[in-house]
Structures are given as structure tokens and as C-alpha cells.
Amino acid sequence: MRLATREAFTGFRKAPLLSTLGILTIAFSLFAFGLFALVALNIRNALRTVEERVEIRAFVADGTSPEAISTAMGDIGSFPEVLRVTYVSPEEGLVRAKKEMSEFSDVFESEFLPGSMDIRLRPGFRDPTTVKAVAERAGTYEFVDDIGYGQEWVENLYKLRTLATFAGLALGAAFALVAVIIIGATIRTAVLARSREIAIMRLVGATDGFVRLPFLIDGFVKGVLGGLLALGMTWFASETISRSMIRTEFFDTRVAVLGVIAGALIGLLGSLFSVGRHLKEV
Amino acid sequence: MIKFQGVGKEYPRTGIALSHITFHVRKGEFVFLTGPSGSGKSTILKLVFMEEKPSHGDVRVSGVSGRGASRREIAKLRRKLGIVFQDFRLLEDRNAEANVAFALEVTDTPKAAIQPRVHRVLAQVGLASKATSFPRELSGGEQQRVAIARALVNDPFILIADEPTGNLDDRATRGIFQLLRDINSTGTAVVMATHDLDLVRRADCRVIELNHGRIVYDSAETPVGAPEPEPGRAPTGDTA
Incomplete structure (x- = not known):
């Protein structure tokens, strides 16, 4: 292990330009991925805030007895998906409508709006299917005139989030693949540059694992350095955007560590594929 | 055999x-x-x-x-097996001693055992005094002796x-x-x-x-x- 580590660093020393280039390419690949991940993270955060406002409004017919409403609220409140149910009287509805749509406040009059049961769902139950199912169940009460939950809006919200997640995963996989190929190419050059040494190692009885180890360490170290550099660049980009444009959220420590581990894995995988293939040529 | x-x-x-x-x-x-x-x-x-x-x-x-x-x-x-070639196949950036030691290092020989064995074989091939010389500083015959020492070091x-x-x-x-x-x-x-x-x-x-x-x-x-x-x-x- 000691010799392998020494050999790996000798590789760095012997070809500093190539090694730096390898690290930079991993860093830029991960940086591009990191930027997209940052965008996806912030979109998801924004969506989560919007999602928290998902609400079902069951409008109650005029003249419904408070007992019937109270019983219905108790029933609905016991649904496992439901966080809470609030009754909004016509007066409260008017105040809220004036507040939410202040530009039309002069057209609202007393008793203009019916009373409603506002149903909030638990986190994890705010997807379109659940929202629709709960809305339909709430609509089965005879005194419920109408149900509103912005079906289209909820569905579009979810489509956007799914799209962001899949685009992030697809782009991430593509960038990771590019980084693996690039690391593979730098390792290939290193293997060929050290072909004489490798041939001698084999002649004197070094095992394949032993011959491979320095290159794997090389790829791993390059991956870690590239990952750290990418993390620094992404942080800098995030800070710059936060200061000059809109406030953004950065990855938490766990995700940052995972990013560096991803860099290490990319370096290791690139080395593994490349060494396996090119050692046979030496 | x-x-x-x-x-x-x-x-x-x-x-x-x-x-x-x-x-x-x-x-x-x-x-x-x-x-x-x-x-x-x-x-x-x-x-x-x-x-x-x-x-x-x-x-x-x-x-x-x-x-x-x-x-x-x-x-x-x-x-x-000890293997020797016409073109010596020495590592140019390592001295005679390191070239011979290389054969032991890559086969996981304990560090303490390497030096004495390297010195023994270099003496056996008549190159004890040139242990720190690099291949470019040695004649063809001497380079081949280093290659033979490397071949011999694993007995x-x-x-x-x-x-x-x-x-x-x-x-x-x-x-x-x-x-x-x-x-x-x-x-x-x-x-x-x-x-x-x-x-x-x-x-x-x-x-x-x-x-x-x-x-x-x-x-x-x-x-x-x-x-x-x-x-x-x-x-x-x-x-x-």
C-alpha cells in the first residue's frame, strides 16, 4: 500500500499538467452537475413552499346547521390524509377574499361568499391523486355545494417537480459519465506513460491487483480533489447569485460530502475501467 | 523443472x-x-x-x-524466476539499488528485509560500489549486472x-x-x-x-x- 501510494504520487509529480487537467475536468463536470443540482434544489424548495398551500375548500350550502357542519368536520378530520379542517364563515371568507384579492375589495359585499370547510392535508399526501380523492369524499356530504382545490394547478405543480427531478438525474448521470470517460482517458495516458515500469513489475511477479492499485489511488485522489474544487466553485456561484440576484439555498453538509464522495467514485470508476482495459495492452 | x-x-x-x-x-x-x-x-x-x-x-x-x-x-x-533481457529494462529514474529493490517492493517483501538482500546481490554481481549510480551513469555491462542482480534478488x-x-x-x-x-x-x-x-x-x-x-x-x-x-x-x- 505504501509503495502504491508513493507510485500514485510519483504519477502526479511526473505529469503535473496532465494530472491538473484531469482534476480540472472532473471539477468542471461536477461543477456543471452541481449547478444544476443547485437549481433543482431551489426549485424543489420553492415548490415545497407552494405545495404547503395546497388546500381543499368545501363550500357549504346556505342554511346548513352548525351541528351538521361540525359532524362533517369531525369525520373529515379523522381521514388519515387530513392535517386539519377549519370552518370559514361567510364573514371570515369575505375578509380573506378582500385580503387575497385587494384590487377587487370594493366589489365584495357581506354574505357574498358561502361558508366553507378548509381542509389541509398532511405532508406526503399533497399529490394530485390524494387531493382529488379527499375532495371527492368531502363532496359526498349533501350540504356541500361545491369543491375547489385547483385540480389543474396541483397537477401542473407535480409535473414540474417530477420534471425537475428527472432532468436533474438524467443530466447528473450524463455528466458523471463524461467525467468517468475523461478520468479514464487521463489514466490511460498515465498507464501508457508508465508502460515500461508496469512491464517490469509484471516480470518480477507483481500481481494484477498490485499493478492496478497506484492507478486506483491516482483516480480516487483526483476524484476527491475534483469534487472539493467543484464544491468550492458551486458554493462561490451560489453566493454570487444570492448576493446579486435572488436568495438561494446551498447544499447541506450531508449533500456536500456526498458530492465529494461522488467525485471520488467517479475517479475510482474511471480508473478501474481504464486500467482494466489498458493494462492488457502493456 | x-x-x-x-x-x-x-x-x-x-x-x-x-x-x-x-x-x-x-x-x-x-x-x-x-x-x-x-x-x-x-x-x-x-x-x-x-x-x-x-x-x-x-x-x-x-x-x-x-x-x-x-x-x-x-x-x-x-x-x-529471474528474467534478463538484451536491453536491460532498468528504470532510468532510479539508481541501481532502487532498481533491484523494486523487484522486492512489488512482491510485498517486508521493508527490513529489502536493504540487506539488495546489498548482497549487488555485491554478488560486483557492483557494491555503484549502488547509488543511475543507469545512465553505468556502462552496458554494468547495467546488465544490475538487471541480473534484480533477477537474482528473489533467489x-x-x-x-x-x-x-x-x-x-x-x-x-x-x-x-x-x-x-x-x-x-x-x-x-x-x-x-x-x-x-x-x-x-x-x-x-x-x-x-x-x-x-x-x-x-x-x-x-x-x-x-x-x-x-x-x-x-x-x-x-x-x-x-
Whole structure:
């Protein structure tokens, strides 16, 4: 292990330009991925805030007895998906409508709006299917005139989030693949540059694992350095955007560590594929 | 120790390199492989250290079969073989001592055991005073001595030498050959491929002569129907 580590660093020393280039390419690949991940993270955060406002409004017919409403609220409140149910009287509805749509406040009059049961769902139950199912169940009460939950809006919200997640995963996989190929190419050059040494190692009885180890360490170290550099660049980009444009959220420590581990894995995988293939040529 | 049994070797591009090769090398023997360029000498050596696999027949070296050996078994076998080439194959950025130590380092020898063994073999090949010299600072003969020291440091039971004197002048050639004889006298078998007929004539060793990939003469055996070789007979064939 000691010799392998020494050999790996000798590789760095012997070809500093190539090694730096390898690290930079991993860093830029991960940086591009990191930027997209940052965008996806912030979109998801924004969506989560919007999602928290998902609400079902069951409008109650005029003249419904408070007992019937109270019983219905108790029933609905016991649904496992439901966080809470609030009754909004016509007066409260008017105040809220004036507040939410202040530009039309002069057209609202007393008793203009019916009373409603506002149903909030638990986190994890705010997807379109659940929202629709709960809305339909709430609509089965005879005194419920109408149900509103912005079906289209909820569905579009979810489509956007799914799209962001899949685009992030697809782009991430593509960038990771590019980084693996690039690391593979730098390792290939290193293997060929050290072909004489490798041939001698084999002649004197070094095992394949032993011959491979320095290159794997090389790829791993390059991956870690590239990952750290990418993390620094992404942080800098995030800070710059936060200061000059809109406030953004950065990855938490766990995700940052995972990013560096991803860099290490990319370096290791690139080395593994490349060494396996090119050692046979030496 | 080394057994070739009906060995043939074919390459997809160049065709047949060896055919019907059968011979045995016993412990402590000194064997010359001679023959013209392209006659198959180097291919035989490559089959011995298992860089190549036979297309037909089998090669067994210390019980390891060239047909079925795994890469790991081959690596382990090579630790018990010493291999020397015409072009020395030294690492230019390491001094003599480090070149020899390299063979022990890559086979996971404990660090404490490396230095004494390196010094012992460098002294054995007469290079104790040049341990810190780099290959570029050494003559051809001295570089070959470093290569031999590297081959010896694992205490091999067979030393394989492919034209070890091919790049050396007469004086250096005699020195290297004497060194190989000394090594042989300690019980290590030596198989040496060479073009140098004078060297072969002067030595009283077993000679296997190859031509067009076949054994045409083996001083240890008399082929059926062939005339008895005259005492001291030099092998025939173009050795240019």
C-alpha cells in the first residue's frame, strides 16, 4: 500500500499538467452537475413552499346547521390524509377574499361568499391523486355545494417537480459519465506513460491487483480533489447569485460530502475501467 | 523443472512460431538456446515465463501449466524466476539499488528485509560500489549486472536470459557470462538464448538449436536416425 501510494504520487509529480487537467475536468463536470443540482434544489424548495398551500375548500350550502357542519368536520378530520379542517364563515371568507384579492375589495359585499370547510392535508399526501380523492369524499356530504382545490394547478405543480427531478438525474448521470470517460482517458495516458515500469513489475511477479492499485489511488485522489474544487466553485456561484440576484439555498453538509464522495467514485470508476482495459495492452 | 511437451505456438498474423517442441531442463542445468533470428528462441523463453500460452501441447514450469495457469499463479511463479533481457529494462529514474529493490517492493517483501538482500546481490554481481549510480551513469555491462542482480534478488530457481550479451562488447560479454556461470554453480538453472556461437563453443553446456520453430539439435538427446554429434560439435545454422 505504501509503495502504491508513493507510485500514485510519483504519477502526479511526473505529469503535473496532465494530472491538473484531469482534476480540472472532473471539477468542471461536477461543477456543471452541481449547478444544476443547485437549481433543482431551489426549485424543489420553492415548490415545497407552494405545495404547503395546497388546500381543499368545501363550500357549504346556505342554511346548513352548525351541528351538521361540525359532524362533517369531525369525520373529515379523522381521514388519515387530513392535517386539519377549519370552518370559514361567510364573514371570515369575505375578509380573506378582500385580503387575497385587494384590487377587487370594493366589489365584495357581506354574505357574498358561502361558508366553507378548509381542509389541509398532511405532508406526503399533497399529490394530485390524494387531493382529488379527499375532495371527492368531502363532496359526498349533501350540504356541500361545491369543491375547489385547483385540480389543474396541483397537477401542473407535480409535473414540474417530477420534471425537475428527472432532468436533474438524467443530466447528473450524463455528466458523471463524461467525467468517468475523461478520468479514464487521463489514466490511460498515465498507464501508457508508465508502460515500461508496469512491464517490469509484471516480470518480477507483481500481481494484477498490485499493478492496478497506484492507478486506483491516482483516480480516487483526483476524484476527491475534483469534487472539493467543484464544491468550492458551486458554493462561490451560489453566493454570487444570492448576493446579486435572488436568495438561494446551498447544499447541506450531508449533500456536500456526498458530492465529494461522488467525485471520488467517479475517479475510482474511471480508473478501474481504464486500467482494466489498458493494462492488457502493456 | 521446465518441461515442453509437444509444444506449438501460432500467431494470427505471423503464423507458426514453434512446432513439436519437446525438451526438459533439469535442476541446476545450464542450457543455451541458439538459432537464427526468428527461429523461436525468444518465443520459448516467453513460454517459460508464461508471457505467452502454447497453442498446442503444454509447458510446465515448476509444476505450473502454461495452458491453465491463472494470472495470479503466473505472478507467483515469476517471483521464482529471474528474467534478463538484451536491453536491460532498468528504470532510468532510479539508481541501481532502487532498481533491484523494486523487484522486492512489488512482491510485498517486508521493508527490513529489502536493504540487506539488495546489498548482497549487488555485491554478488560486483557492483557494491555503484549502488547509488543511475543507469545512465553505468556502462552496458554494468547495467546488465544490475538487471541480473534484480533477477537474482528473489533467489530464483531458474534464470532466463534473452540475448543478455547482445548489446555488450567482448570483455563485458565474458564478464556477464562468467557471472551467469557462477550463478549456475550455486544450483540455479540458467536458460540463455544467444546468437554468440563463440561463447557457446567455449562453454561446456547443453545446447538446443532451433530453426524455423523446430528443435534441430539438442546436445542432451540424440534424435532417432540422426548421426551422433562429434565431440565438441558447435551447433549449426545461421547465427547472424
